Amino acid sequence: MARIGLFGGSFNPVHNGHVNLAVSVKKKLKLDKVIFIPSGTAPHKSSEEYVSGSDRLEMCRLALEEYDGFEVSDYEINKSGKSYTVYTVRHFKSMFPEDELFLMVGSDMLLSFDTWFEYGEILSNVTLAAVSRNGNDFDELYEMSKKLSKFGDVIVANDEAITISSSKIRKMIKNNEDISCYLNGKVVKYIILKNLYSRQD
Template identity: 35%
Template sequence: MRIGLFGGTFDPPHVGHLMIAQIASEAAQLDRVDFIPAAMPPHKLFQVMTDASVRLEMVRLAVTDFADFDVNPLECERPGPSYTVDTVRAYRERYPQDELFLLLGEDMYNDFAQWKDAALIAKEVTLIVAPRPEQSMQDMKRESPKHISNVKVIHLEMPALDLSSSWLRKRLVAGLRVDPLLPREVAKWIAKTGVYNS
């Protein structure tokens, strides 16, 4: 089986996340994509985030209509910082014969060499990289994580999405509409619960 691992804060999950997962699934012929909300992303330890259980519920709602998308709560259930290497190890232990793919944005890809145990991650997974708005495909393909050998990478051929969860949160807090940019069930749930009301 070919499994895509899509980690992130998903605060909130938006249509861009679903688009990246769908295009990655097609490009790498994945059997499924697991969305893995991070409880405590190491690069955001001092940022205020919506509670992990709330983000987990929103991701579950976001993927409801996609048969080949799933949600794995392991990072929300694990104490301490949500290191990708720990998640990859857990998947490798559970799926010793399967091919693992790690979905990430081009900004995270550029910092990949600084991740905890990046070489171990690179040994176990193929990276699937989504472009960022200000970078061309040619620039993206020229860059690779420095000081890590044998990194396997698939660069997605797709429009760069200029859509961020932090921008959506600001609009939600201000009471502005964002529902066209959110999965339908997520938009309904946010409106019902008022989770982003200031």
Template identity: 50%
Template sequence: MNIGIFGGTFNPVHKGHVSALKKILSAVSLDRVLVLPDRIPPHKSAEGLVSGSDRLEMCRIAFSGIENIEISDWELKNEGKSYSVITLRHFHEVFSEDKLYFIMGSDMLASFESWYRYEEILTLCSLICVSRSQEDTDRLEGYADKLRAKGGEVIIVPVEPFEISSSQIRDMLKKNLDCTCYLDENVVQYIMAKNLY
């Protein structure tokens, strides 16, 4: 089987995450995708991070319409920062007969060579990177070629640009602005009911 690993802070999970995953599923043959909210992201400040259980539930709601998606709390249950190599070692062992695909955004690929044990990551999985424009794709192919030269497999998948970030959505929520164009309406209801952000 081909198994996708889609990690992220998902604080909150938004329509850009969902549409990117749908595009990836139409471009790459994946039998199953594990969505993993991370405990403490190593690349980002964790300021304003709501609880893992809330982010897990928002992911369940947002991705519920896509087949063969499993929301996993594996990273949330682990102590310390959520280093991708540790997650991939675990799932490489669990799915030893299967092929893993690690899904990332374009900013992640650009900084990939600074990741903890990035060369080991290339031996554990193939990388799928989303690109938001042709210009982005051209730039990313340069990074991808460097990783391919080290034996890595990198697939670039063009997706529709999503012009807002989770941090901008959090600011809108704080100001009680309507976010339904950016968030699943059931996610909005969950956020309001729990008084998140």
């Protein structure tokens, strides 16, 4: 039985913080592989701020190609309608019925998890792996994990803070600032080549 991590997000663009977090969680939880799942139409976000799904998929592939045990899925990109997590979990559960699935989320997501659509079903099919990125919210996280534990398993792990966000990177690109320290070099070249996020060179 394999241990598989599911890591969803807009990845708009994918940055070193995303990759380093996934590498860390993969090691800590002894996962056999981690699947990055760029979002399609997110239920609570405007898609106007997104570049195309094909571009976000390709950036993820470029960022991960040097790492073993990582894959990128186009499931949510190709799916019509809103990308509710429960549908994604059902999809991967049907693909890997005998394997153990771990849904990777940030601490902010854990704290609001009981508002997610069909969250009980999600927890019945995956282990929720929540990551604290500042170390100051453990009491809240453990309180919520205890509340959710009646539906399924919840793990709270600590990790280094992610000090950059995709939204900050998009602003930097628009301002023609250097982003090379935040992104994989191949991703930077791809953004420049495709003139994504209105970069002016």
